[in-house]
Structure formats: C-alpha cells, structure tokens
Amino acid sequence: MLRVAVPNKGALSESAAAVLAEAGYRKRSDSKDLTVLDNANDVEFFFLRPKDIAIYVGAGTLDLGITGRDLARDSGAEVDEQLSMGFGSSTFRYAAPADSAWSVADLAGKRIATSYPNLVRADLAARGLEAEIIRLDGAVEISIQLGVADAIADVVGSGRTLRQHGLTAFGESLCDSEGVLISQAGVEQNKAARQFVARVQGVVFGQQYVMIDYDCPRTLLAEATKLTPGLESPTVAPMADPDWAAVRAMVPRKIHQNLMDELSELGAKAILATDIRSCRF
Numbered sequence: 001m002l003r004v005a006v007p008n009k010g011a012l013s014e015s016a017a018a019v020l021a022e023a024g025y026r027k028r029s030d031s032k033d034l035t036v037l038d039n040a041n042d043v044e045f046f047f048l049r050p051k052d053i054a055i056y057v058g059a060g061t062l063d064l065g066i067t068g069r070d071l072a073r074d075s076g077a078e079v080d081e082q083l084s085m086g087f088g089s090s091t092f093r094y095a096a097p098a099d100s101a102w103s104v105a106d107l108a109g110k111r112i113a114t115s116y117p118n119l120v121r122a123d124l125a126a127r128g129l130e131a132e133i134i135r136l137d138g139a140v141e142i143s144i145q146l147g148v149a150d151a152i153a154d155v156v157g158s159g160r161t162l163r164q165h166g167l168t169a170f171g172e173s174l175c176d177s178e179g180v181l182i183s184q185a186g187v188e189q190n191k192a193a194r195q196f197v198a199r200v201q202g203v204v205f206g207q208q209y210v211m212i213d214y215d216c217p218r219t220l221l222a223e224a225t226k227l228t229p230g231l232e233s234p235t236v237a238p239m240a241d242p243d244w245a246a247v248r249a250m251v252p253r254k255i256h257q258n259l260m261d262e263l264s265e266l267g268a269k270a271i272l273a274t275d276i277r278s279c280r281f
C-alpha cells in the first residue's frame with residue numbers, strides 16, 4: 001500500500017486536501033485524524049506537521065509527501081520534487097524595521113530570528129557573514145519589537161504581516177517556495193507512486209487551464225486558432241453550416257477571459273469556457 005504524507009494543519013493543509021479529494025482520494029472525516037486508510041485506492045494517508053514531512057519521506061518511511069519547498073530545504077532531508085502543487089507560493093526574505101534601510105551585509109553580528117534556521121545558516125555561510133540565529137517556532141515578525149532580535153528571516157506571502165509590524169524585506173529571496181509533492185531522493189518510483197503522481201498532476205494541471213469552445217467562420221479560422229493553439233493543436237470540427245467550424249482548445253486559466261474578448265472581437269460566436277476537473281497527457 002502506498003504511504004503518503006499530507007499537512008495536518010497550516011497554510012498548505014486545506015489546499016492539499018482539496019486537490020486530493022478532487023483526485024478521487026478519501027478525505028479525513030475529522031481534522032484531528034492522523035491517518036486515513038483509503039482501501040479503494042490502496043493508499044494510506046498520514047497527516048503530519050508540514051515541517052516534519054520531508055524528514056519521513058527523505059528517510060523512506062513514507063513514499064510521497066506534500067509540503068513546502070522551503071520547509072523541505074530547511075529540513076536538510078534528501079528529497080526529489082515530483083510535482084508543483086499550484087498553491088502555497090511564497091518567498092523567504094530577510095526583513096528589518098522599515099527605517100533601518102539595511103542590506104544583507106548589515107546582518108553581520110546581528111541577531112536574526114527565524115523558524116528556518118538551516119536555510120538562514122546556509123545563506124549566511126554562502127555570503128561569508130556571521131550572525132546569531134534566534135530559533136522561533138512562529139509569529140517571528142513580532143520578535144524585533146519584543147527585543148529578542150534585530151532582524152528576521154521569514155516566509156512572505158502577501159507581505160501583509162511584514163507591513164503590519166512596520167518591517168521591510170531586503171535582499172534577494174532565500175527560497176522561492178510553493179507546495180510540492182516530494183519523494184525520497186534518487187529512488188525510482190514504483191507503479192503505484194507513478195499513478196498517484198499522475199492523478200494529482202491531472203488535477204493540478206486541470207486547475208491551471210480551462211476548455212474553450214467556440215463557433216468560428218471558416219474565413220477566420222487561421223486567426224482564431226492562433227489565439228487558441230491548444231496544447232498540441234486545437235480540435236476543429238465541421239458544423240452543419242459549411243461556412244462555420246466548431247473549435248475546442250485548452251487555454252491557460254489566467255488569460256482565458258482576455259482570449260474570450262479577443263475571439264468575440266474577431267467574430268467568433270457561442271464562446272464557452274468550462275472547468276477541467278482532471279486530465280492525463
């Protein structure tokens with residue numbers, strides 16, 4: 001039976017659960033459950049702290065796991081990324097009080113509070129800087145105001161938490177992160193694991209696209225299909241009226257409204273967008 005780790009709480013847990021449910025796997029019925037046995041799919045799910053997931057997967061105790069790239073890197077576990085999950089994207093930045101106008105070199109000799117000590121240690125070492133790392137579990141943004149640190153290194157999503165605490169990020173991102181599906185490094189995936197990855201990928205990929213259908217005068221087909229080239233090539237089917245064709249193509253969700261405007265301007269009719277719940281390629 002395939003053994004898969006899923007975040008039990010925090011920023012990644014809801015999105016991870018939603019993707020797995022859409023992929024047809026059994027949901028947990030209680031948010032306190034630590035395991036779910038999905039006999040129908042021959043998978044056992046383990047609900048673990050996102051920070052610990054790469055450790056289990058890196059050790060080979062569990063076959064696959066969903067976690068954040070930043071957490072996996074900080075854990076030092078040896079894992080491979082099988083798939084980006086399409087949620088939980090963040091950067092990992094140094095930050096200090098907005099009036100300090102620091103650059104990374106100013107961190108030398110300072111106290112830096114963080115929940116990701118290994119990520120920070122590695123970055124400082126690569127820059128040849130020495131600083132004191134204050135390891136905190138969370139709510140790191142408040143540590144400067146409480147006097148235990150001079151700067152922080154933390155996850156930045158919208159940037160709202162930094163702003164709320166009068167902090168400004170500086171320097172490059174130490175890690176551009178997102179939710180990822182990981183496996184033990186260098187281990188070839190068996191059939192069950194490959195099937196799991198393909199199913200999840202089908203949902204994640206489906207969420208990033210929509211299916212566009214429209215009716216198009218044949219005289220405009222070349223121009224219209226340039227706008228909607230599809231992944232391989234758009235499907236063009238004859239209609240009862242020989243002057244018209246029906247076109248179907250996948251387009252990136254982010255730009256589908258713009259494309260629909262453009263198709264409409266061009267002269268296409270009955271332009272429809274539909275969600276793709278899952279796919280395989």
Ligand SMILES: Nc1ncnc2c1ncn2[C@@H]1O[C@H](COP(=O)(O)OP(=O)(O)OP(=O)(O)O)[C@@H](O)[C@H]1O
Binds near residue numbers: 012158
């Ligand atoms: N505001 C956010 N926007 C985007 N991604 C985020 C955000 N906060 C955390 N993450 C991502 O979620 C993962 C960390 O999850 P989370 O913060 O839930 O873990 P935790 O801090 O260990 O748990 P908790 O916050 O429940 O104590 C990291 O990969 C991080 O990049």
Ligand SMILES: O=P(O)(O)OC[C@H]1O[C@H](OP(=O)(O)OP(=O)(O)O)[C@H](O)[C@@H]1O
Binds near residue numbers: 141158
């Ligand atoms: O840029 P923002 O969108 O404001 O998000 C960033 C904040 O979100 C996370 O905190 P979380 O809610 O996980 O709490 P924690 O600090 O206790 O981990 C992260 O550690 C930052 O504090």
Ligand SMILES: [Mg+2]
Binds near residue numbers: 011
């Ligand atoms: Mg957190």
